[in-house]
Amino acid sequence: MSYLINKIAYAILTLFGVVTVIFFLFNVLPGDPAQMMLGQNEDSEQLATVKQKYGFDKPLSTQYFYYLNDLLPISFHSNQAEDYTFLRAGKYVASPLFTIGNTTTVLKLPYLRESFTKQGKKVSQVLGETLPNTFVLAVSAILIAIMLGVILGIVSALYKDQWLDKSIQIFSTLGMSVPSFFSAILFAWFFGFVLHKYTHLEMTGSLHELDDFGEAMHIKWKNLILPAVVLGIRPLAVVIQLMRNSLLEVFNQDYIRTARAKGLSEFQIIKKHAVKNALNPVVTAISGWFASMLAGAVFVEYIFGWNGLGKEIVNALNTLDLPVIMGAVLVIAVLFVMINILVDLIYVWLDPKVKLK
Numbered sequence: 001m002s003y004l005i006n007k008i009a010y011a012i013l014t015l016f017g018v019v020t021v022i023f024f025l026f027n028v029l030p031g032d033p034a035q036m037m038l039g040q041n042e043d044s045e046q047l048a049t050v051k052q053k054y055g056f057d058k059p060l061s062t063q064y065f066y067y068l069n070d071l072l073p074i075s076f077h078s079n080q081a082e083d084y085t086f087l088r089a090g091k092y093v094a095s096p097l098f099t100i101g102n103t104t105t106v107l108k109l110p111y112l113r114e115s116f117t118k119q120g121k122k123v124s125q126v127l128g129e130t131l132p133n134t135f136v137l138a139v140s141a142i143l144i145a146i147m148l149g150v151i152l153g154i155v156s157a158l159y160k161d162q163w164l165d166k167s168i169q170i171f172s173t174l175g176m177s178v179p180s181f182f183s184a185i186l187f188a189w190f191f192g193f194v195l196h197k198y199t200h201l202e203m204t205g206s207l208h209e210l211d212d213f214g215e216a217m218h219i220k221w222k223n224l225i226l227p228a229v230v231l232g233i234r235p236l237a238v239v240i241q242l243m244r245n246s247l248l249e250v251f252n253q254d255y256i257r258t259a260r261a262k263g264l265s266e267f268q269i270i271k272k273h274a275v276k277n278a279l280n281p282v283v284t285a286i287s288g289w290f291a292s293m294l295a296g297a298v299f300v301e302y303i304f305g306w307n308g309l310g311k312e313i314v315n316a317l318n319t320l321d322l323p324v325i326m327g328a329v330l331v332i333a334v335l336f337v338m339i340n341i342l343v344d345l346i347y348v349w350l351d352p353k354v355k356l357k
Contacts, residue, residue: 246278
């Protein structure tokens with residue numbers, strides 16, 4: 001419990017730093033946020049109204065505290081309708097706790113504000129529509145990397161310096177060397193265009209697509225195959241190398257020689273003793289890759305037309321939709337922190353010698 005409390009405390013400090021950097025980074029950029037929202041059709045009255053509504057007419061320090069107030073689960077809100085922090089209907093999902101003077105303290109979900117380009121749509125809704133697609137893609141890719149990577153790494157270690165080992169090492173080296181955007185273009189062209197009549201795969205497509213009549217959305221699992229394979233190639237190559245090297249190191253340990261002396265078969269030694277202790281570096285690599293994938297496999301999603309977080313970030317950058325970009329970066333930071341805590345717990349399960357402290 002004390003370990004988790006410490007990790008959560010560090011996580012809160014990390015996220016506070018991320019929020020601060022995000023806010024000041026995007027608010028020192030040239031350009032007026034109110035003008036970005038209105039586009040080319042603004043006039044002075046509209047600009048003034050938008051600035052007052054979103055607090056853009058306040059000093060930067062005040063805007064920063066507004067931003068923190070929007071994100072914090074326990075926040076303070078004015079009872080005056082003209083203030084930015086007023087509890088407007090539809091803006092916050094909040095439960096009032098107590099009121100002192102003109103200020104009400106509420107318990108609420110973090111408010112990531114509204115998109116500049118999607119007609120007042122909440123950023124949480126925008127991310128909520130895209131993040132599940134990225135999650136499905138990332139999980140599929142990481143499962144491919146784990147299953148194939150561990151198996152090929154074990155095979156490579158067992159047949160060290162033989163032709164099978166050398167072949168796997170060549171594949172692994174190519175997988176780490178080839179950029180994801182090049183792999184995505186190559187796979188889309190070859191399997192989605194050249195071999196389309198055999199594979200029946202499309203060059204582009206997302207998980208949910210309209211039917212031929214444009215009336216209903218359907219799940220098309222075949223659209224997941226190419227982006228998941230492409231996204232899994234580089235982590236697969238890394239897992240192969242780490243598993244091979246770690247397993248070769250474990251094979252030289254005293255307890256492995258003791259197990260062999262007791263007459264255990266090679267399969268029992270690998271299954272019960274070697275693999276579990278060789279997985280620590282693999283878990284480290286996989287956790288980093290999985291967090292990166294959830295952060296948005298930008299090139300892969302954009303090339304394959306996969307409607308995920310990465311593609312949404314690119315679209316937001318193209319349209320200068322700052323709230324979406326800021327919200328996406330913050331969600332990515334939260335995912336990284338949560339995954340790191342989970343990985344630390346997995347370490348203890350894999351290797352009891354690792355102390356929680």
